[in-house]
Amino acid sequence: MTRSELFSQIQQKSSFLCVGLDPDINKIPTHLLKEEDPIFSFCQQIIEETADFAVAYKPNIAFFEALGAKGWETLAKVEELIPEDIFTIADAKRGDIGNTSKLYAKAFFETMNFDSITVAPYMGGDSVSPFLEFQDKWVILLALTSNAGSADFQLIPDANEKPLYQTVLEKSQKWGSPENLMYVVGATRGELIGEVRKAAPEHFFLVPGVGAQGGSLSEVAKYGMNSTCGLLVNSSRGIIYASAEKDFAKAARKEAQKLQIEMTGLLEKYL
Template sequence: MNRAELFSQIQKKSSFLCVGLDPDLAKIPSHLKNEADPIYSFCKQIIEETADFAVAYKPNIAFFEALGPKGWETLQKVLECMPKDVFSIADAKRGDIGNTSKLYAKAFFESMDFDSITVAPYMGKDSVTPFLEFDNKWVILLALTSNIGSQDFQLIEDANGKPLFKSVLEKSQEWGTPDNLMYVVGATRGELIGEVRKSAPDHFFLVPGVGAQGGSLSEVAKYGMNSTCGLLVNSSRGIIYASTEKDFAKVARQEAKKLQIEMKDLMDQYL
């Protein structure tokens, strides 16, 4: 999916919602556990009920990898049941040396045909650029995350007072463009989203942390939205685990709709 197609979906649905698929066997509704593939049944129903409001889906690869070979089969089935006009994100956080990254890119972009993959920048250019060699595919680079440990490195300042995350933003824009490179920016950091936007005015941001993690959607839009929206705001637990009963998918739809309504208001305000 290219940039124009992604923005078209955002406009069509008046939404910049990404639904995170983190299917934990210990948390999914108990009535699904007797099915042949409980994780697939869970994700499929979530997707079917939220597709009117979501422009992207983000399977967290760890929840599938943990199930062994069958988990990879389930992941492929989940990917295939997504509507063709949504943006698919492999939340895999890869980031190894060049030859290994080439094979990771081939796995997720060719074998599974995801639109994008999350990548860690720590090992530098040769660990990132192999993912940027595919047409209409995206790298979503970790820039400023919302976990507590992010402060261990991302906010360290150099001799000139520049935090590490800004160096990552500046250097990585030598490798990719707003047409194939996005950034992960945590929603719980408020005004820091504005600092990231100054460094990357035209790039899309994938923003986790709204909902269960306490991030404010209005703050994200205030500091992060640009002329083509420039945001994919992810909600995982707040949608997929809003209910653990048989009505879980219907309740997930209600929660997704609430976010979409708020997103429409924010788009009307800032676009």
């Protein structure tokens, strides 16, 4: 999917919502456990009820690969189920030497046809560049995450008092462009989102942390939105686990719609 196609979806739906698919076999409604493929049934119903409001879906690969070969089969079926006009993110956080990265890219971009993949930048440019060689595919690079341990490395200043995440932003923009490179920026970082936006004014950000993690959607838009929105705000648990009963998909729809309505107002305010 191209940048213009993604922005067109944002405009059509008045939404920049990404729904995270984190299907924990121990958390999905128990009545689904009778199904032949409970995880697929769960994701299928979530997608069917939220596709009106979502411009992206982000399957968390760990929840699928933990189930072994069956999990990979389920992941492929889930990816095929997502409508073609909705952006797909393989949340795999890969990062390895170049020839290994090339095969990771082939697996997620060709075998399963995801639009994008999350990538860790720690091993440098040659570990990221293989993902950037695929036309109309995206790298979503970890830049400033919202977990507690992110401060262990990401905020360490260099001799010029520049935090490490700023160096990642500067160097990585030489590897890719706003047409194929996004950044993960945690919603709970508040005004730091504005600092990332200054460093990467044209790039899209994937922003986790809104909802169950306590991030503020209005703060994210205030500091992070640009002229083409530039944001994909993810909510996982707050949507997919809105109910543990048979009405779970309807409850997910309500939560997705709440976020979409708020997003409509923010798009009107800032674009």
